[in-house]
Amino acid sequence: MADLQDEPPSVGIGAPDLQAPAGPETTASALERAAALLSVHPVADGCNTLVWTLRQSPYHDIETPDAGVDTDIPRLRAGGVGAQFWSLLVPPGARPPEDGAAGDRVVCDTLEQIDAALTLVRRYPESLRLALSADDMADARNRGRIASFLGPVPGRALTGSLGALRAFHALGVRALAPAGAPWAQEALTAFGHEVVQEANRLAILLDLAGCEPAVARQLAGASKAPVIISNTAAAALNPHPHNVCDEVLALLRETNGLAMVTFDTARTGDSLHAVADHLDHVRAVAGPEGVGLGAAFGTEPPGHRPTGLTDPSGYPRLIAELLDRGWPESDLALLTWGNAQRVIRDAEFTARRRPSPAGV
Template identity: 80%
Template sequence: MADLQDEPHSVGIGAEDLPASPVAAGALERAAALLSVHPVADGCNTLVWTLRQSPYHDIDKPGDSGVDTDLPRLRAGGVGAQFWSLLIPHETGTPTDQVVSDTLEQVVSDTLEQIDVALALIRRYPDSLCLALTADDMSDARNRGRIASFLGPVPGRTLTDSLGALHAFHALGVRIFAPAGASWARQDLTAFGHEVVQEANRLGIVLDLTGCPPTVARQVAAASKAPVIISNTAAAALNPHPGNVTDEVLLALREANGLAMVTFDARRTGDSLHAVADHVDHVRAVAGPHSVGLGAAFGTERGTPRPAGLTDPSGYPHLIAELLDRGWPESDLELLTWGNAQRVLRDAEFTSRAAQHRRTPS
C-alpha cells in the first residue's frame, strides 16, 4: 500500500487474558505481523472521562490502578490510532426520548473540560501520542511510532439553534460529532439537524451515529455527503441490546460508505472473544468489508464487563488471529483495522474541500 510505515509498531502477545479457545500460534504470529503494518484505528476510548474523575492515573505504567487502558497495553495490542471520546456518561447511553436535565451551559462546559483533559493527556505523553486532525496526520503518527489521537465525539446537545459551538469545537481540534440526544435528532432529523449535517460536512467533522434511533441514523446517513460512523456498537440481529445496530442501519451505512465499529462490551456482544468475532462477521456480511471497524470502548476503571480474551487493548491480536482462523483474507483485515477508518477521514476531508467552493459558513 502507498502509505506503509517506515518503522513498524512492536506488537506484543501476552499470555494473560487468553481466550477460552486459544487460536493457533501461527495465526497469532500472522496477526502480529499484520498489525505491525496495519495497526488498529480504535473508534472509541473513554479514558478522558476516567482521567477527569481520577487524574492520578499514569498511563505510562502497565496496569495502573485498575484502568484498562495504558500505553504499554495499547502498544501490545497494535493500536495505531485512537478516537478519544469526549462524551460524558449520560451522553453515551442507548436511544431514548428522555430529556437529560443538564442545562445547555453545563453540557458545553463539561465538553470544554473534556477537550482540555484530552489535550493535556496528549501533551503529557508526546513520545507516544500526537494530536491528529487529518488522515495524513494518522499515517504520519504511525510512521513515527506514535498513536494518532483524534478528539471526539462531542455531544450533539451542545447545539440548539446555533452552529457556533460546532465551529469552536472544530477550531479546538475536534473531528467527530455525535448527534444522539440532541433535540434536532431525537425522533426525526429536523431542518436545523440538516443544517448541522451540512455544516459538519463543510468543516470536515465526521458524524458519529452511536446512540441515535434507527430512523434518525438512516436519515443522517442519507443527508450526509461524507461517510458517517457508529463508533461503538454491535449487531442487533445477534443481541437485541438497545445500543446495538439493526441490519437496516447497517445497510444504510453500506449505501453511504459509512463505518460500524464493533465494541468489546460483553453486555452487547456476549462474554467471549468468539462472540465478538461473530458480531464482526455479521457486520461485515451485512454492511460489507469496507464498512466494518473496531471501537472497543475501553478506557474505564474496573466494573465494565468485558469478553474473555478482550479485557484490555492488548487483546486485539487475539481477535485478529481468530478472524484469520475463520478464513478472513488479510486484505479485509487491513480494512477492518486501519483502512476503513482512514478512508472515512479522507472522504470527509474531500467532501469538506468540495463544500468550501459551494457553500459559505452557516
C-alpha cells in the same frame, strides 16, 4: 491511489504481545500472523472513554500499567493500536443538571473534556500525537506515535449554534454524536440539516452511535460524507437497544459508512468468540469496507468485558481468531486501519467540495 503517506512503514508502532495465552482454538501461528499484520496495519479504534476516567483521577500516569484502569500506553502498544478516537462524551448520569441549567452544563462538560484530552496528548508526546486529518493519522503511525483524534462531542453541546460546531472544530474536534440532541430525536429538524451540512464542510464525522434507526437513516441520507457508528454491535445477534439493525448496516454499505464493533458483554456476549461473531455479521451485511473496531475501553476495570478482550492488549488474539475463521488478510487490514482512514479521508474530500458560508 493512496497517498505516499498512507503506505505502511516496515516496522509498526509496537509488536503485540506474542506471549499472550492462546485459547484452545487460537494457534501460535495465528498469533504470529496477527502480530505481523498489526505491525503494518495497526488498530484504529473508534472509541475510548479514558478522558472521562482521567478527569476523575487527573494525576494518573498512563505510562504505568494499573489494574484500576483498562487503558494505558503499554497495553495500547501491546495490542497494536495505532490510532485512537478519544470520546468526549460524558457518561449518562455522571453530571446531573444543576438548577435546570442542562444546556450550560453540557457545554462546560464538553469544553472540560476537550481540555483534558489535549492535556493527555501533550503529557505523553513520545507516545501520543494529536491528529486532525488522515495525513496526520498516517504520519503519527510512521513516527511510532498513536494518532489521537478528538471526538465525538455530544450534539446537545451545540445548543442551537453552528458557531459552536465551528469552535469545537477549531479546538481539534473531528467527530460529532447527534444522539440525544433536540435536532436529531424523532426526526432531523431544519437545524439538524444545517448541522449535517456544516459538519460536512468542516470534515467532522457524524457518529450515529445511539441514534434511533429512523434518525440514523435520515442522517446518513443527508450527509454527503460517510457516517460512522463508533461503538455498536449487531442487533440481529443481540437486540440490545444500542446495537445496529441490518437495515442500517445495509445503508452503511450503500453510503460507504462504517460500523465499529464494541467489546461490551451486554451488547456482544461474554467471550472473544462472541465479539468475532458480531464482526462476522457486520462484515457480511455492511461489507468488508463497512466494519471496524470501537471497543469503548477506558473505563474503570472489567466486569463488562468479554473474556480475552478485557483491555487493548487483547487485539492480537481477536485478529488471530478472525484469521482462524478464514478472514483474508486484506479484509483484516481494512478492519484494523484501512476503513477508519478511508472514512476520514472521504470526509476531507467532501469538505473540499463544500463552499464556506458568507462571513465564515
